[in-house]
Amino acid sequence: MKLYYSPGSCGLASQIALREAQQPFDLVKVDFATKTTPEGDYYKVNPKGFVPALKLDDGDLMTEGAVIVQWIADAYPQYKLLPAFGTKARYKALEWLNFVASDLHKGMAVMFSSLIDAPSKSQYAKGSLFSKFEYIDEHLSANNYVLGDEFSVADAYLYNVLSWPPRVNLDISGYASIQQFMARMERRPSVRDSLIAEGLID
Template structure:
């Protein structure tokens, strides 16, 4: 099983989840600008051209981080990385995964590189992201993890994107619960292993 990644990007969540699940996998580094990996043209693997992408042993390819995370969790139901499929708890988990993907990941991701063309637009995006971060911060004031008392793949995703706040100039000093969450996640052995494997800093 191959996980295609770029250091510090959004495949980190999938890597953390794979380690939490205890599944065997290989990391395959992708140059996102050139759309190349060690085997050549990455778009021949994933026509979308971005990461993460998880190539299964049977050759099937999965893309979209929130979907990959659910697939990983469902391979090891005894690990309780997500609630059982079909339950209200599972739908709440999917709600959080979608919130992180569409409201936080998308916003923070748009602040990287040349995607934002002027300061006014950048500040507008930061303002919207702050509103979404406030929702997550309030939730984490009452819960140690996103789904309650125990770790889930939603936490891996949240940690992945929250790491970007300092890189794109989004201040979370006033979001104490988010800061505590990031510190707690950084202490998990699987997170330390994943970060080290990508050659990035906690």
């Protein structure tokens, strides 16, 4: 398999999931500015131009991070990265994956936009993002992971997006439960190895 990524972007969750499933894969770095990889034109791999993209061994391509992590969990069920089909816990996990993708990830994307000025970003964060951080912090105050005491791919995606606020000057250090969750995640070998592979830590 090949995972196309850009350092620190939303491909991190897919990489964590692959490592949790103990699957071999190659990392292919995408240059966002030029939409190229060492292989050439990235649009020829993924016409959307976004990361992550996961090219399977049979040549099929999967895109959209929230879907890729679900596929990894379902392809390697022995690692229990998502609850079983049909269970309430499964739908709770999907609820969190969708919340992170549609509300948190999309909201954070605004903060990275070069089309929006700093005062507008500040107002947006106050009006939209901090309420989401509060919701997450409250949930994590009673849970080690999104689903309780067991890791799932929803945690990989949540960790991925919660790593972005410092990059856009959003201070979330006051959310103690979020900070504890981030530290807990960073003790997992899959997370450490992914951060090292992307050059985010030594």
